[in-house]
Amino acid sequence: MIIPMLMRVIHMFESYLINALLAGICVSLIGGALGCFVVWKKMAYFGDSLSHSSLLGIALGIALGINTTIGTFLVCLLFASLLIFLQDKKILSNDTLLGILAHSSLSIGIVSISLLNKKVNLDSYLFGDILTVTPSELIWFFFATLFVLIILYVIWDKLVLVTIDESIAKAERINTSFIQLVFLFLLIIFVATCVKIVGILLITSMLIIPAASARQISSSPLQMGFVSSLIGVLSIILGLFSSVKLDTPTGPTIIVMLVIIFAIIFPLSKKINQT
Template identity: 50%
Template sequence: MLDPFILRAIAAGLGVAIIAGTIGCFVVWRKMAYFGDSLAHSALLGIALGLAIGISTYLSTIIACLAFALILLWLQQKNLLATDTLLGILAHAALSIGMIAISVLELRVNLHSYLFGDILTVTSIELWWIYLGGFFVLLMIILNWPSLVLMTIHEELAKAENVNVYFQNLLLMLLMTIVVAVSIRTVGILLISSMLIIPAATARHLVNSPVAMAITASILGSIAVLGGIFLSMELDTPSGPSIVVTAALLFAILFAFSNIILKNNN
């Protein structure tokens, strides 16, 4: 019989893997890996905000990440700097401000668990946040799937088909902020982008359709979570990095056999 904290860890990890794998496909398709990483960096400012004013760090992280995304979108429209330059400036500024706020306000916080994750200490309340956020993310993706995919393939074509591209971009950013917020306790701020990228990148070499890729990425992410938790318990290693290492190993193994798998699928 597994201990309750292990069951909570497994449930949390699987919940995060499903939504991270699905939204991660759009990150890979739209080449938004750096944006996902930058969004995660801004999460520390949200955590500091939540601890300072006494609200849920999940809610404050969503607010901070969404503000980050909106500021980026506004600056992009001004054409002041290249997007990757803006991302670098905003992300590291937000991370640094968060660190300073935690220090100056003398907030009692285990930075290691937020930076690298600690899935084995997930509480029941945090589990609720993960699944409520996950349900909303999946619902929005299902309802907007045709528009999101069409926009990803070609924005001008999407506009011609009367897709509100601006709204879909905002929606995608919102969904990414929720995924980042609920994933912090699983793999940590510094490793969140790996759960968005690695399973989706692995799935891309195994299947031929967008729907199949989203499902495969979620399955691969779930396997990585289970393997990472087992590795963490057996070797007494940090849970977040263990999950990421497992995902990377899956990528290396399956990438080596991707041509054979694709031929069999065809």
């Protein structure tokens, strides 16, 4: 009687760990590739602002009774559209606009969630809750990852050229505005999916740190994209099992693993370059 019960508990434990691991790998694959362009374009602050706005999307999803991922996606899309519109008007500098929009949406999101007559675990949205990934959410992660990777494969060369020199890209008759909008759309998908993994406050880390680490040991944009994704996957594996072993918050533990990997790679790359 006791043994079958223990076996069921072990099976449940393994199932939720597997779901968490697969979801984390999905997000790492697209985060690593997209993060390269965020680093090259120096868009870290934009990524941070976009992730902050996602809390308002979560509040919207809870209020309307829809999937919070859909709510996050819609609000991030609105946030990006509003930012582009205001940038064209040149009312304020980009940094000022990002700061105002990011912190206002974050604050409104927190206030909105607190006003809802529903019990909401705010920490799970701020710092992630990867261990509670459901099979249906895992399916969403899989298809979102597949979609982003296919689009990136199609536009990779054009996106690299637009990132390196937009004037050359225009001379090559590349629709630079369209390519940048597609990239922005993919970035929004990443933010919407990553909230569950590491939380709103740490999403940008999944973009920046793997790419910054990969940059030290890569010799081409494509290689950097692959290495960045692999570093992200490694951090998910190490962070997930370390958090279970040490009983620490999973999202922050994953980021700690990323920082450790960067701390190992950075000095080693400097020594290799000097020899």
